[in-house]
Amino acid sequence: MLYVSVDGKELRECHKTNLSTLWVDSGAHRIPGRDFVQHVTTRINCLPTAVRVSRGARRSTRDVKCRARCQETETAAHVVQNCHRTHGGRVKTHDALCRVIAAGLRRGGWRVEEEPVVPTREGNRKPDLVCQKDESVKVIDAQIVSAAGSLNEAHRK
Ligand SMILES: [Zn+2]
Numbered sequence: 001m002l003y004v005s006v007d008g009k010e011l012r013e014c015h016k017t018n019l020s021t022l023w024v025d026s027g028a029h030r031i032p033g034r035d036f037v038q039h040v041t042t043r044i045n046c047l048p049t050a051v052r053v054s055r056g057a058r059r060s061t062r063d064v065k066c067r068a069r070c071q072e073t074e075t076a077a078h079v080v081q082n083c084h085r086t087h088g089g090r091v092k093t094h095d096a097l098c099r100v101i102a103a104g105l106r107r108g109g110w111r112v113e114e115e116p117v118v119p120t121r122e123g124n125r126k127p128d129l130v131c132q133k134d135e136s137v138k139v140i141d142a143q144i145v146s147a148a149g150s151l152n153e154a155h156r157k
Pocket residue numbers: 066067068069070071072078079082083084085
């Protein structure tokens with residue numbers, strides 16, 4: 001029932017990505033209680049956005065506009081992924097995540113280039129990380145994608 005609900009559809013593929021939810025069980029002891037509650041609130045798509053708090057009879061078009069005045073509907077996806085108000089934090093989080101991934105790969109013996117410019121037929125591309133170990137090369141472009149679809153499909157794209 002949770003996976004077919006509006007709030008639960010993003011969790012449908014969580015069982016396929018144990019690392020993405022490992023912090024809930026085994027990492028919780030390092031996260032202060034208040035932060036942990038906020039992290040879980042974000043993870044389960046329950047941020048008190050204008051759309052979420054206006055459910056039912058209280059909703060009107062005017063009620064759901066973003067509080068940052070960007071004329072968008074204030075959904076969790078907008079706030080977390082698109083809003084100008086959260087852009088700086090979003091970039092910092094992305095960059096910090098990439099540094100953690102790069103450090104882990106280097107400890108594992110990978111040679112890692114961060115944000116190299118790669119010329120292609122379609123123009124220059126700048127993936128977050130290009131990693132090489134032995135005969136294997138991996139290109140990592142860290143992104144948050146909706147789990148409402150298939151995570152494998154998002155990965156392939
Ligand atoms: Zn906004």
